[in-house]
Amino acid sequence: MDDQTGVDMARRKSTIGARARQAGEDGIGTAPPSPYLQRRLAFFDPLDDATMAQLEAQVDWLMQDIGIAFRDDPKALEVWRKAGARIDGDRVRMEAAQVRALCKTAPRQFTQIARNRSRDVVMGGKNQVFAPIYGAPFVRDLQ
Incomplete structure (x- = not known):
């Protein structure tokens, strides 16, 4: 068998495997969506009223x-401007x-839309969602 024949066979196997995975014939790539947790415990306030008032005062001072700097994001600055914020640079x-x-x-809850709609996740409400914090996946501009 020459080198070209080997390459052609490898390509053919790769294509056949890809079609099988897409069709779900070999079980690969067909895992069900990961369920997210729904909160069944009662909500509680971890902070007393005085601590909460102190925290809110700090947030008020900060804002x-x-x-808050929004670097290299003129669209975000425009959204804030329209909401009545003061923009300086x-x-x-x-x-x-x-x-x-x-x-x-x-909103108290919203749906985070996935590329594969069967993997959409409802955020907020009683839903507990755990995700890496390196960035927001699947965020799209709805405007």
Whole structure:
């Protein structure tokens, strides 16, 4: 057998294997979606009222006086600008009352859409989702 024949046979096997995996014939690549956990425990507040008030005061100071930098992201800056934030270069500052008002508009849960729709994940509510924090997978611009 010459080298070219060997390459052709390897290519043919590779294509046959790929078709079989796509069809689910050999069981490879057909694992069911990983289930995410649903919370069945009662919710509790780990912080007392005084500690929570102190934490909120720090967040208010951070948002109003220090701000958050959105480097190399003009689209994010425009979204903040439209929401009423003060923009200075790449730094976003906003009054605490405005931030709280925006937080109230966030949905209690949403669906994180996967490339394979059978692997979509519902975030929030009673769902517990564990994921690596190196970046948000499958995030897409819906506008």
